[in-house]
Amino acid sequence: MKSTALLEAQAVKAYYSTRQGYIKAVDNIDLIIDKGMTLGVAGESGCGKSTLMNTLMMNVKPPLHFLEGTIVLDGKVISKMKISELKNDVWGVRISLVPQSALNALMPTKRIIDFIKDVIRHHTDVSDSEIASRARKRFEELNLPVDSLSMYPHELSGGMKQRAIIAVSTLLNPRLLIVDEPTSALDVSTQKQVLKMLMDLRKTGIIESMIFVTHDIAILRQIADSITIMYAGKIVESGPTEDVLFNPKHPYTLSLTSSVVTPEPEVRERGLASIPGEPPDLLDPPEGCRFYPRCTKSMSICRSVEPPLKSEGAQLVACHIASGDG
Amino acid sequence: MPQLIKDLLRIKKLDASLAIFFGIILTSVFGSMLYATKPLAIVGPAEQPPSVKFPLGTDSWGRDLLALLLAGTKNSLRIGVTAALISLTIGLVIGVTAGFKGGIIDSALMLVTDVVLVLPSILIMMLVAAYLRERNPFYVSLIIGATGWPWVARAIRSQIMSLKSREFMYLSKMAGLKDVRIIVEDLLPNMASYIAMAFVLLMSGAMIAEAGLSMIGLGVTKGVSLGIILYWAQILESVRRGMWWWFGPPGAVLVALAASLLLMSTALDEYFSPRLKGG
Amino acid sequence: MNPFIRFLARRIAFQITTFIIFLLVIFALPRVIPGNPLAVILNRIYQEARATPELVRTVEKMLMKEFGFGKPMHIQFYEFVGRLLKGDLGTSIAFYPRKVADLVIVYLPWSLGLLIPATMVSWIVGNLLGALAAYKRKTTVDNALLPVFLTLSQTPYYWLAMILLYVFAVTFRIFPLGGAYSRLMFPSLTLRFVLDMLRHYVLPFSSIVIAAIGGWAIGMRSMVIYELGADYVSYADSLGLPDSKVLRYVFRNSMLPQVTGLALNLGLMLGGSLITELVFSYPGTGYLIFRALSTLDYPMIQGTFIFLISTLLIANFIVDLIYVYIDPRVRTSYVGE
Secondary structure, eight states, X not given: OOTTEEEEEEEEEEEEEETTEEEEEEEEEEEEEETTOEEEEEOOTTSSHHHHHHHHTTXXXXXXXXXXXXXXXXXXXXXXXXXXXXXXXXXXXXXXXXXXXXXXXXXXXXXXXXXXXXXXXHHSOOXXXXXXXXXXXXXXXXXXXGGGGGSOGGXXXXXXXXXXXXXXXXXXXXXXXXXXXXXXXXXXXXXXXXXXXXXXXXXXXXXXXXXXXXXXXXXXXXXXXXXXXXXXXXXXXXXXHHHHHHSOOSHHHHHHHHTSOOSOHHHHHTOOOOOOSOOOOTTSOOSSOTTGGGOSSOOHHHHHSOOOOEEETTEXXXXXXXXXXX | OHHHHHHHHTOHXXXXXXXXXXXXXXXXXXXXXXXXXXXXXXXXXXXXXXOSSSTTOBOTTOBBHHHXXXXXXXXXXXXXXXXXXHHHHHHHHXXXXXXXXXXXXXXXXXXXXXXXXXXXXXXXXXXXXXXXXXXXXXXXHHHHHHHSOHHHHHHHHHHHHHHHTSHHHHHHHHTTOOHHHHIIIIIHHHHHHHHHHHHHHHHHHHHHHHHHHHHTTXXXXXXXXXXXXXXXXXXXXXXXXXXXXXXXXXXXXXXXXXXXXXXXXXXXXXXXXXXXXXX | OOHHHHHHHHHHHHHHHHHHHHHXXXXXXXXXXXXXXXXXXXXXXXXXXXXXXXXXXHHHHXXXXXXXXXXXXXXXXXXXXXXXXXXXXXXXXXXTTSBHHHHHHHHHHHHHHHHHHXXXXXXXXXXXXXXXXXXXXXXXXXXXXXXXXXXXXXXXXXXXXXXXHIXXXXXXXXXXXXXXXXXXXXXXXXXXXXXXXXXXXXXHHHHXXXXXXXXXXXXXXXXXXXXXXXXXHHHHHHTTXXXXXXXXXXXXHHHHHHHHHHHHHHHHHHHHHHHHHHHHTOOSHHHHHHHHHHHTOHHHHHHHHHHHHHHHHHHHHHHHHHHHHHOHHHHHHGGGO
16 A cells, blocks of 8 residues: 555445346546545436445445445545444544534434534543543534534535534544535525635545535536546546646546536636436446447447546546547 | 226235225125025024024024124124214315315314314214114214314314415415315325225224224114114123124124224225325 | 423313314214104113103203203303303213213223323333344344234234133133123232232133233334434444443334324323223223213213213323423424424
C-alpha cells in the first residue's frame, strides 16, 4: 500500500443479488484516497456511487454482497473483517458515512445529545458530562448552535439537521468522512453553509480526508482536490479537479461538464448539452464500453471491448477514443 | 390488467387464501341449493352427534346442522358483502370529499369520523338493533355498515391528500376539468389497490360483527346465519352439554372465512407496497 | 400556552363532544322509534312477570316520571341530563325497584377485573411476540408464528371462549363451568374464596387474552418490519451501535402507533369481553346489558351504556396522556396549532 494512501481499494466487486440475477452496481473498481485528500465522486443517479461508498467502509449487507477485491484502510485489511469488528473499530471510528437524505437519519424520539451519548458510550468509556462537553465543543467549533443538542430532530430545520448529522458523524474523530449528496435537498444558501462546514472540517484538521458524493458536478469545484466520475458501476475518469472539469477526456465527463451553467465563459461556450438515452441495465451490462449507446464519438471497438482505465495526461480515463485505440 | 391478474395469481399466499375463501363460498351457495334437507325443518331426533345420516348432527329441535351451516354461511356472506359495500361507499365518499376539498369541510368531516371511530361499533350496533323490532338482513347490514367506515375514510383521505400534490393533478386542474371527473379518472384508479384491500378487510370485519350481534340475539329476526346458530348453541347450553358439533363448525367456518380474507389483504398489501416485504 | 396542555385540552374537548353526541343518541332512540315503547314494556311485564295490576301501575308511573313521556322533548332532555349529573341513572324495570346505578356498581368490578388485566397482558405479550417475529422474519420462527397469529386475530372472542370452556371444563374437568365463584360460596376476603375466584377466573381471562394477542402481534410485526427499514436504523448501525441498541430504538418507535391502536381497540375489546362473560356466565356488566337488551329494560340499557361509554372515553384520555408523555414529537409539534 502506498505510504501516502489512507484508503486503498483494489478490484472491488459488489453486487446486489435479486431474483433475476446480480445487479453489478460496483464492478471492478480501484480507488485510492490519499491522506489529506478530498475526493469528489460524481455521476448520475443509479450509477453505483452510494453503493460504492457503503462498500468502501465494508457496510455490505444482503442483498448486497462483497464478491471480490481488497480494501485496506490505514494498514488494516478491512475487507476481511467481520461485522462485529467493523462496528467496534472502523465504523464511526475510522470512517464515517453521512447518508443521503439525512433528514430522517437521526433517531426521531431521542434528543440529539442522548443519541450522541449512546454512540460515544459504545466506543469509549467516558462519563456523560465529558461526552456532553465534547459535543458542545465540537458544535461550537463548527458554528452550530449548542442548544440544538438538547432538541429533538424534528425541531430543527432541514439545513440544521444536515449540519448536525455531519457534526455527529465526526464526534469519534474518524480519519475519513464520506458525505453522500449532502446538498441535494437544500436551497442554495443552506448549501453554502454546509459546504463551509465541510471545508472547516478539513481546515481545522478534525477530518483528515473526505469523499464527497454528488450528481451535481459544479459543487465539486469548490471543495474537491480530485474528482472521480462514475458511470454504470464503473469509473470512467478520475484526476485533479481542474483537469477533469476543464479538460475532460471522457465523452461522458464532457457532457456532464457542459450541462452546467458556470460563470466561466470557456465552459459556457460549449453550450448546454443534455445527453439522450438511458444508462444500461446493470443486471446485464453490455460487453464493451458501457457508455457506448449514448456516446456521440464512438468507434467500432467501443462496442465489443471494455476500455481499461489508462493514464492520459493528468487523468485516468477509460475510453478508447481518449486513449487513441483502434 | 391481465398482466396484473397473472402476477397476483403467482403469489402463493393469495392463491391459498382465494382457494379457501371461494371454496367456502361455492360450497355454501351450491351446497345449500343441492342439499335436500331444509335448514329449519325438524327432521330427526334432537341433539344427535354426527352420523352418516346427519353429518353434523342435530340441534335441540332436531334440525339438521349441516343444512343450517350451509344456509347460515350463505346468509352471513351476503350480509358481510352488503355491509362491506355500505361501509366502503360511506368511507370513500367522506374520505374523498374531506381529502379533496380540505379546509372547513375536511375538519367537520373528520370530527364526525373521529366520533364514530371512538364509539365502539359493537355497542352502538347493539343499541340500535335492540330498538328495532323487525330486523331483516338489509337492516342488519346497514347497522354494521354504518359503524365500520371511519378507518377507511381516514385512510382514503390521506391517500387523496398525498395524490393531490402530484403533477398530474395540476395538469387536470389546469385543463379545467370538473372536480368529479378528476376524482373518478385520476385519483380513484391510483387507489384501486387500496380500495380492494379495504373491501376485503371490511367484509371480514362485517361477518364477525354480524356473528357478534346474532350471538346476543340481535341479529336477523328471521332466518339463519352463522352467528344465529351460535346464538342457539349458547342459549341452549350446548357447550356445557358437550355438543361440540353444534357450536364448533359455525365458528370454525367463520374463522376460516375471516382468516382467508385477512391473508388475502396481507398478500395484496405486500404486493403493492414492497417495503413491507422487508427485503 | 404550553403545547402539551393545548393538546390535552383539545382531546378533552373532543371527548366531551363525543359524549354529548352519544347522550343525544341514547336519549333520542327510545323516543323516536315507531310505536309506543311504554305500552310494549308494560304489556310484557304484565304477561311475563304475571305481575299484579298494582305493580304494573307503579312501574308505569315510574316510567312516566323518569322518561317524562308526555312532556315536551327539550324538557325531557333537560330532566334527563339533570338526573344524570346527580348520578341517577334511572330505575331498572327488569330488576324493579332497584336503581340502575346500584346494579352497575355491583356488577362492574367483575367486568373490569377481567378486562383491564386481560387488555394489558395481551397488549404487552402480543407486542413482544410481534417484535420477535419481525426480528426473525422469514425464519422458521416467524413462518410458524405468523399463521397462528393470523388465525387467532380473526377468531371471535366468544367462540374461542366456547372452545376453551368445552375443552378445559367439560372434557377435561380442570376448571369450573362458569360463574365468578362457586355458588355455595359467599364473597369474602378469605383465602379460600380468593382461590376459588381465581379458579373461575382463569378461563375467561385466558380466552380474552388469547383472542386479543394475535391482533397485537400482527400489528407490531408489521410496524417493526417497517421501522427496521428506516433511515435512522441504518445510520445508527453505521456508527457502530450494536444490534441490541438499535433494536431498542426500533421497539420504542414501533410502540407509539401501538399505543394509539390501544385507544382505538378498547371499544372492540370491551364488546368482545362482554360477550365472553355471557359464555362463562360471568357476573359482569355483560350480564346486565344482555338482560336489559332482551327485556327491553330501557332505563337499564340507557344507564349501562352511558356508564360504559364514559369509562371508555376516560380510558381513551388516559391513553392520550400516556402517548403524549412518550412521543416527544407530539409535545412540540403543537406549537403551531
